[in-house]
Amino acid sequence: MSNTPLNHLQDFNITAFQNDLIGWFSREQRDLPWRKDKDAYKVWVSEIMLQQTRVDTVIPYFERFMEKFPTIDDLALADEESVLKAWEGLGYYSRVRNLHSAVKEVRELYGGMVPDSPAEISRLKGVGPYTAGAILSIAYSKAEPAVDGNVMRVLSRILSIWEDIAKPSVRKVFEEAVRALISHENPSHFNQALMELGALICTPTSPSCLLCPVREHCHAFEEGTTGELPVKTRKKSTRHVDLIAGVLKNDEGKILIHKRPQNGLLANLWEFPNVEKNTIISPRTTLKGYLSDEYKADTKIETGSFTSIDHVFSHLTWNIEVFAGTLQGDVEETDTVKLVTPDELTEYAFPVSHQKMWRAYQALQLEMPS
DNA sequence: CACACGTGGAC
DNA sequence: TGTCCAAGTGT
Numbered sequence: 001m002s003n004t005p006l007n008h009l010q011d012f013n014i015t016a017f018q019n020d021l022i023g024w025f026s027r028e029q030r031d032l033p034w035r036k037d038k039d040a041y042k043v044w045v046s047e048i049m050l051q052q053t054r055v056d057t058v059i060p061y062f063e064r065f066m067e068k069f070p071t072i073d074d075l076a077l078a079d080e081e082s083v084l085k086a087w088e089g090l091g092y093y094s095r096v097r098n099l100h101s102a103v104k105e106v107r108e109l110y111g112g113m114v115p116d117s118p119a120e121i122s123r124l125k126g127v128g129p130y131t132a133g134a135i136l137s138i139a140y141s142k143a144e145p146a147v148d149g150n151v152m153r154v155l156s157r158i159l160s161i162w163e164d165i166a167k168p169s170v171r172k173v174f175e176e177a178v179r180a181l182i183s184h185e186n187p188s189h190f191n192q193a194l195m196e197l198g199a200l201i202c203t204p205t206s207p208s209c210l211l212c213p214v215r216e217h218c219h220a221f222e223e224g225t226t227g228e229l230p231v232k233t234r235k236k237s238t239r240h241v242d243l244i245a246g247v248l249k250n251d252e253g254k255i256l257i258h259k260r261p262q263n264g265l266l267a268n269l270w271e272f273p274n275v276e277k278n279t280i281i282s283p284r285t286t287l288k289g290y291l292s293d294e295y296k297a298d299t300k301i302e303t304g305s306f307t308s309i310d311h312v313f314s315h316l317t318w319n320i321e322v323f324a325g326t327l328q329g330d331v332e333e334t335d336t337v338k339l340v341t342p343d344e345l346t347e348y349a350f351p352v353s354h355q356k357m358w359r360a361y362q363a364l365q366l367e368m369p370s
Numbered sequence: 371c372a373c374a375c376g377t378g379g380a381c
Numbered sequence: 382t383g384t385c386c387a388a389g390t391g392t
Binding site for chain 1 (some may be wrong): 384386387388389390391392
């Protein structure tokens with residue numbers, strides 16, 4: 001009987017747990033910008049931004065985003081360019097393209113009202129099981145589970161659940177636990193309290209158990225296993241890709257930029273022309289050939305690369321050798337190829353890797369004027 | 371299911 | 382320096 005994952009729900013004082021948890025949250029919750037009211041749109045935006053992203057990182061983005069797109073209509077009617085620009089540097093850019101698309105759908109299908117049923121809200125792009133539960137509970141006070149990494153860590157300790165939380169199927173175990181534990185009187189605070197506890201007290205390493213408001217309910221604390229829970233298998237290492245990039249200026253001082261494909265890594269963001277390194281041909285020759293093929297550009301490339309950028313993604317790393325050069329003839333501008341002045345560059349959304357390139361290039365210009 | 375998908379901070 | 386992240390979702 002003791003080897004089923006949720007067996008500790010049997011002897012669990014649910015009401016006392018809810019009171020201790022929610023009471024603590026009411027006293028200790030952080031003052032965060034998305035907690036000023038429970039407007040479903042604001043809750044939605046904040047939840048998307050917070051996916052795999054730290055609170056401290058999100059705060060300034062959330063403030064700027066709400067200033068720029070205060071309502072669902074404002075976001076729905078905005079250009080994707082400006083939406084991506086508002087997300088620049090936050091990462092996981094498909095989040096905001098999905099949000100933009102879903103907001104348009106809410107405007108057209110539901111008259112701008114975020115739906116309040118699990119079935120309808122889950123149909124929106126970018127709204128998975130966690131986000132659906134978070135919006136439904138926080139904005140609409142529905143008793144739905146919102147199981148994220150915090151909740152799995154906290155509950156794995158409290159209920160001594162030894163399932164591997166890296167396995168997708170295991171989330172359902174924790175949803176079942178939350179359905180058993182959630183306060184129907186205040187599901188919003190219950191869900192948020194579980195996450196807040198994970199963020200402030202029940203942290204991945206060295207949790208502050210002596211400050212924990214639900215210590216008395218915690219099996220891992222009692223058994224001294226907080227250091228072993230949750231069980232989480234680690235993922236495989238990342239692969240390496242070597243790139244060659246060029247910052248090319250024409251005789252008017254304009255820079256050649258290129259829009260990335262609409263799918264895959266950094267989709268629809270802008271970049272400086274780049275190509276994967278060839279094992280045989282020299283970087284400079286490879287780049288010149290690529291620019292000639294791709295943009296019909298006749299270029300003069302400086303002899304040595306002026307900087308080398310190492311950029312680490314979640315699943316791969318780039319090493320980019322960056323060359324400076326000049327465009328000799330004309331380049332045809334299209335939807336995905338543009339020549340822009342340095343000032344105009346700030347209107348386009350670039351990945352951080354390419355922002356690093358541009359800063360290095362500007363530093364170079366300062367060293368060697370004209 | 372396993373993997374793609376960003377970034378900056380902590381230890 | 383390397384490893385693991387931090388309020389996950391789409392395919």
